[in-house]
Amino acid sequence: QKEVEQDPGPLSVPEGAIVSLNCTYSNSAFQYFMWYRQYSRKGPELLMYTYSSGNKEDGRFTAQVDKSSKYISLFIRDSQPSDSATYLCAMSASGGTSYGKLTFGQGTILTVHP
Amino acid sequence: DGGITQSPKYLFRKEGQNVTLSCEQNLNHDAMYWYRQDPGQGLRLIYYSQIVNDFQKGDIAEGYSVSREKKESFPLTVTSAQKNPTAFYLCASSSNRAGEQYFGPGTRLTVT
Numbered sequence: 001q002k003e004v005e006q007d008p009g010p011l012s013v014p015e016g017a018i019v020s021l022n023c024t025y026s027n028s029a030f031q032y033f034m035w036y037r038q039y040s041r042k043g044p045e046l047l048m049y050t051y052s053s054g055n056k057e058d059g060r061f062t063a064q065v066d067k068s069s070k071y072i073s074l075f076i077r078d079s080q081p082s083d084s085a086t087y088l089c090a091m092s093a094s095g096g097t098s099y100g101k102l103t104f105g106q107g108t109i110l111t112v113h114p
Numbered sequence: 115d116g117g118i119t120q121s122p123k124y125l126f127r128k129e130g131q132n133v134t135l136s137c138e139q140n141l142n143h144d145a146m147y148w149y150r151q152d153p154g155q156g157l158r159l160i161y162y163s164q165i166v167n168d169f170q171k172g173d174i175a176e177g178y179s180v181s182r183e184k185k186e187s188f189p190l191t192v193t194s195a196q197k198n199p200t201a202f203y204l205c206a207s208s209s210n211r212a213g214e215q216y217f218g219p220g221t222r223l224t225v226t
Contacts, residue, residue, distance in 0.1 A: 102215060107156055
């Protein structure tokens, strides 16, 4: 079983829809949670960064972390065609010798149709 | 502009040849990382370095080598021992232990 599981999709939605992307994980030591957006043939871009449990909002994007369920989500409101990309969740533990080593989900491919 | 540069963008090599991928950052970050990405898969860590002249193996280090002689540079050599070298290679850097990493644009390596 992988440490981080992410539904690869693909996910196809109409413009304006609310998109929900999710990851589950098994390592209870994970404290830092990130969402990256990756356009085709480009490097990933850090989208959201959250520490421990709770919600974080940035414009149309909301990240949620539920450590008790080992479950994280990214919500995109009023989705746009420019949101079409692969979304990768990533997480890391604090302390120890890992020094910020990230464990990634396999990514969800999202397409937003005009 | 601050950021991470990788070169070249595309690289083609014959099987059996070693090849070196460049990664440079001017963000003054201590830590640098190399990842490999295959179609439909997430990123897998090859090597990482926390400080100059020191580096550690990641999850898939076999067939790869690195050096960290300068803070801003972390080149990756894909050796002939790497069985499946064709992939998209990504370099990243970070200034903190919390894992907030910033990525370069990537190098697509094709070995035939």
